[in-house]
Structure formats: C-alpha cells, structure tokens
Amino acid sequence: MVGIVIVSHSVKIAEGVKELALQMARKDQLIIAAGGTDTGDIGSDPMKIQAAIEAADKGDGVAVFADLGSAVMSVGLAKEMIDPQLAQRVCLANAPIVEGAIAGAVEAAMGSPLEKVLETAYGARNMEKQ
Amino acid sequence: MTTAKEALRVVGQAVIDKKSYLTDLDQAIGDGDHGINMARGFESVFKKIAVLDDNIDLTTLLKTVGMGLISSVGGAAGPLYGTAFLRASGVCAGKTEIDAVTAKAMLDAAIKGIQDRGKAKKGEKTMLDALIPASEAMDIAIKAGKTEVECLADAVQAAQKGVEYTKTIIATKGRASYLAERSIGHQDPGATSSTVMLEALYNYLE
Numbered sequence: 001m002v003g004i005v006i007v008s009h010s011v012k013i014a015e016g017v018k019e020l021a022l023q024m025a026r027k028d029q030l031i032i033a034a035g036g037t038d039t040g041d042i043g044s045d046p047m048k049i050q051a052a053i054e055a056a057d058k059g060d061g062v063a064v065f066a067d068l069g070s071a072v073m074s075v076g077l078a079k080e081m082i083d084p085q086l087a088q089r090v091c092l093a094n095a096p097i098v099e100g101a102i103a104g105a106v107e108a109a110m111g112s113p114l115e116k117v118l119e120t121a122y123g124a125r126n127m128e129k130q
Numbered sequence: 131m132t133t134a135k136e137a138l139r140v141v142g143q144a145v146i147d148k149k150s151y152l153t154d155l156d157q158a159i160g161d162g163d164h165g166i167n168m169a170r171g172f173e174s175v176f177k178k179i180a181v182l183d184d185n186i187d188l189t190t191l192l193k194t195v196g197m198g199l200i201s202s203v204g205g206a207a208g209p210l211y212g213t214a215f216l217r218a219s220g221v222c223a224g225k226t227e228i229d230a231v232t233a234k235a236m237l238d239a240a241i242k243g244i245q246d247r248g249k250a251k252k253g254e255k256t257m258l259d260a261l262i263p264a265s266e267a268m269d270i271a272i273k274a275g276k277t278e279v280e281c282l283a284d285a286v287q288a289a290q291k292g293v294e295y296t297k298t299i300i301a302t303k304g305r306a307s308y309l310a311e312r313s314i315g316h317q318d319p320g321a322t323s324s325t326v327m328l329e330a331l332y333n334y335l336e
Contacts, residue, residue, distance in 0.1 A: 043204025069304060070206035073247050077200060077209045
C-alpha cells in the first residue's frame with residue numbers, strides 16, 4: 001500500500017488533513033502528518049519530513065502532499081537526504097493539499113500503485129466549486 | 131590567524147545582530163519571520179560548531195552549518211541557505227586555504243543549490259539578486275588580478291547594489307509574490323541577509 005505524508009507549515013493543518021483523509025480512506029491507510037517545525041511552530045522541518053517518509057514507506061512508495069513555499073522546498077531537501085533507492089519511489093504530488101490528499105488517500109487505500117495515486121491526486125486540481 | 135571557524139562565527143553573529151532588521155523587512159512583504167528564523171538557525175549552528183576543533187577543516191564546518199540551518203530555521207531560508215552551505219562545502223574539500231577562484235566556485239555552487247531548491251532566477255526579488263551579482267563581480271575582479279580580499283570587496287559592493295535593485299522590482303517568488311506590485315519599494319529580506327553574510331566575511335578578512 002502506498003503511504004501518504006502530509007506536509008504543512010501548520011501542525012494543525014497537517015493533522016487536520018490527515019483526519020479528513022482517514023475519514024474517507026480505510027482506517028489502516030498509512031497517513032503521516034509532518035506539520036510545523038520540530039518545536040511545533042509555524043514552518044517546515046526537512047528532518048521531520050524525512051522521518052515521516054521513511055515511516056510511511058512499506059515498499060510501495062510514498063505520495064507526499066505539501067502546502068506552499070518552504071514546505072515544498074523542505075520535501076525536495078528531505079528527498080535528497082533519504083536513501084536514494086527509497087527516494088525513487090517518493091513523489092511530491094502536484095495537487096492541492098486538502099483535496100489532493102483526500103483523493104490520493106482513497107486511491108492508495110484501494111491498493112493502487114504510486115503512479116495512479118499521484119494521477120488521482122492531480123485530478124483533484126480540477127474540482128469545480130462554482 | 132584567521133580560521134574558518136572564527137570566520138563562520140563572525141558571519142553568524144552578524145546575522146543574529148540583524149535579527150530585528152531582517153524581521154522588519156520581512157514583515158513588510160513576507161511572513162515576518164526571516165530575522166527570527168535566521169537568528170534561531172545560527173544560534174543552533176553555534177551550538178553544533180562549539181564542539182568542533184578550532185582548526186576544523188572548512189568542508190566539515192560548512193556541512194555542519196548547512197545541516198544546522200536545515201534542521202532549525204523553519205522557514206524557506208532553511209532549505210535554501212542549508213543547501214547553499216552544503217553545496218559550497220563540496221567544492222572546498224581537501225583545501226586548507228581558500229583562494230579567490232575557489233571562493234567564487236563555492237559561491238557559484240551555493241547559487242546553483244539555491245536555484246535547484248527555489249527554482250528562482252535573477253530579477254525575481256530573492257537572495258539571488260544579491261548573490262549572482264556578487265559572483266559576477268568576483269569573476270571580473272579575479273580576471274583583473276585582484277587579491278582575495280579585493281575580490282570579496284567587489285562582491286560585497288555588487289551584492290549591496292543588488293539589494294538596492296530588489297526595491298525596484300516585483301516579487302514573483304515566495305510569500306511576497308502574493309503582494310505583487312505592492313512589493314515594490316521594499317528590499318528583499320533574503321537578498322539582505324545574503325549581503326549581511328558577505329559583508330561580515332569581508333570585515334573579518336580585511
């Protein structure tokens with residue numbers, strides 16, 4: 001099963017997105033929230049993200065969802081710091097963090113491969129709201 | 131005697147001393163935490179380098195700085211400066227003295243790292259608007275046969291001009307991009323902190 005990592009500047013956003021996504025996906029879907037800095041303040045922490053990615057991978061890869069700015073950069077840096085073999089099956093989803101993570105988690109919970117999870121998450125960009 | 135560790139301490143202290151100034155600049159066009167984040171970063175770095183030998187080699191030192199900033203800054207400056215220091219550390223491996231050519235190669239590796247991480251280029255109101263002109267000025271100075279310190283002086287001057295230039299342009303990267311035209315008139319905090327570091331290094335070596 002593809003693991004999911006949620007990276008936000010805010011601990012609360014990361015936890016909240018995880019909560020929402022888990023409500024939709026199977027309860028045993030692996031979703032790890034990596035929000036805020038190591039002291040829980042607003043920001044992002046590449047080390048925390050690295051640990052989350054390593055914990056989320058069960059061999060089928062990890063789809064990472066991030067909000068903006070340093071969160072995106074910190075994911076890039078975390079990918080450089082992890083084992084290169086693992087890094088090959090870790091991908092930052094090109095998707096909005098809330099809609100993308102929910103769609104991606106549902107897809108992952110169905111046992112779909114990483115490519116499919118990322119594709120579904122990408123599709124969440126087009127969710128019409130008007 | 132000048133040592134890498136002492137130079138780094140001076141550079142870090144300069145950033146810490148400018149904490150309020152950098153934060154004020156960031157409050158105008160960003161999320162207002164650049165000075166706080168950078169000061170926290172270098173305070174954490176100081177703790178990490180305190181246990182290193184006084185004559186520690188530059189590569190190990192810069193690696194420690196890079197990892198220290200990455201793990202403690204919290205904002206975008208962490209991955210950006212962290213990557214910059216890590217990349218620069220790779221260039222000076224095995225060297226005990228840094229000449230102008232090596233210094234420029236280190237600066238260029240740092241610039242490349244920042245570009246890889248932030249996907250920015252010159253003219254987008256970022257730290258690159260100080261660092262790229264600094265590198266260009268250094269190149270001209272090296273070709274003119276100037277000394278290491280003279281090359282660095284030219285780099286500092288170019289970086290300072292770069293900071294002034296950031297006042298005239300619109301931010302298209304980072305949090306400041308949300309402000310669009312309203313970012314004009316404000317100098318970029320990242321370009322400023324980059325210049326603060328170069329100035330401090332120059333003042334130490336001069």
